Amino acid sequence: MLINNINYRTVWMQDASVYLINQRVLPHEFEIYQSKTFIDTANAIKTMIVRGAPAIGATGAYGLAQAASAFEGENFDNFNEYVNKAFNVLNSARPTANDLSYGLNFVKSKMFIENSITNSKMRAFELARQYADWSAELCRQIGVYGNNLIQNNQNILTHCNAGALACVDYGTALSPIRIAHYKKKNIFVYVDETRPRNQGTSLTAWELAQEKINHSIIADNAAGYYMKTGKIDFAIVGADRIAMNGDVANKIGTYEKAVLAKENNIPFYVAAPLSTFDINSITGDDIPIEERSDEEILYISGLDENNKIKKVRIAPQQSSGKNPAFDVTPAKYMTGIITEKGVIKPNREEIERFVKNSTSFINN
DSSP: OEETTEEOOSEEEETTEEEEEOTTSTTTOOOEEEEOSHHHHHHHHHTTSSOSHHHHHHHHHHHHHHHHHHOOOSOHHHHHHHHHHHHHHHHTSOSSOHHHHHHHHHHHHHOOBTTBHHHHHHHHHHHHHHHHHHHHHHHHHHHHHHHTTOOTTEEEEEOSOOBGGGSSSSBSSHHHHHHHHHTTOOEEEEEEOOTTTTHIIIIIHHHHHHHTOOEEEEOGGGHHHHHHTTOOOEEEEOOSEEOTTSOEEEETTHHHHHHHHHHTTOOEEEEOOGGGBOTTOSSGGGSOOOBOOTHHHHEEEEEOTTSOEEEEEOSOTTOOOOOBSEEEEOGGGOSEEEETTEEEOSSHHHHHHHHHHSOOGGGO
């Protein structure tokens, strides 16, 4: 992604450290966070220094390589046990996104070589880098397929941040928008603010501004107004986990937007790599929904009059909050799912055909 006219990835590894664009301080500051241990990396996922399903998948893969690197000893069984414990720590950092376990399993399933700790450590680093490169390429391919759905002069609605910041590069929902922009299509993006963490306001709008893509931020509650008045032609969101019947878990508020889009005859697409499909989730009822701290509801952060980031309480002291991070959108509200292999109809037969016939990177 372009940041101040320089290409960056959201996450990368150098030596034994994982480097992340710190998404908690955007858009007011651009900061690279250095994670020196796998515990730091797990905390970066948990505290949302890095977020977005593909991004935390790659971060988890790097974190497991970090863990392998940190092991001291000569007993291979102890090494294996240490890696398994690190796997569990990283995998439990956030529960909803499927890509986290996918990235971790990719590294873990292939890293152990001939009872050699040294070779296994080197292999873990190589695998993590392969996974990150593969993930970025999937998102680029999603952009190619998604661009074919976007017409010139269309107004597009997004929700949350499914851009390059949520991935290693390109994005999922923003990848088709990026490529449409590169192809000189005249498009305009309505960016949902996406309470409570405001990822639309702070992250999606920032990415679009960096690329000089025309956009405006709208309140979450305004999307229906713009749909009803004919201002929105196309809606596209990302996904954190997709069940085998096509139900999609994504940022809270996605369900509302999908229902509104169907009511107003607006195409509603989900963009996600095949790694986001969970073969163990038969329907959306099987997807775990993360409950986050109510502080995200009760407080808000921004720049004060001295251009310092400040957190302030906006709710009564006596009030508590409820904060589910995701909701599940039933498949019937979706037009299609844009993947690296093409656009899938949101039904079990089509999904099984794509997922089962796809050459899974984890099995190569």
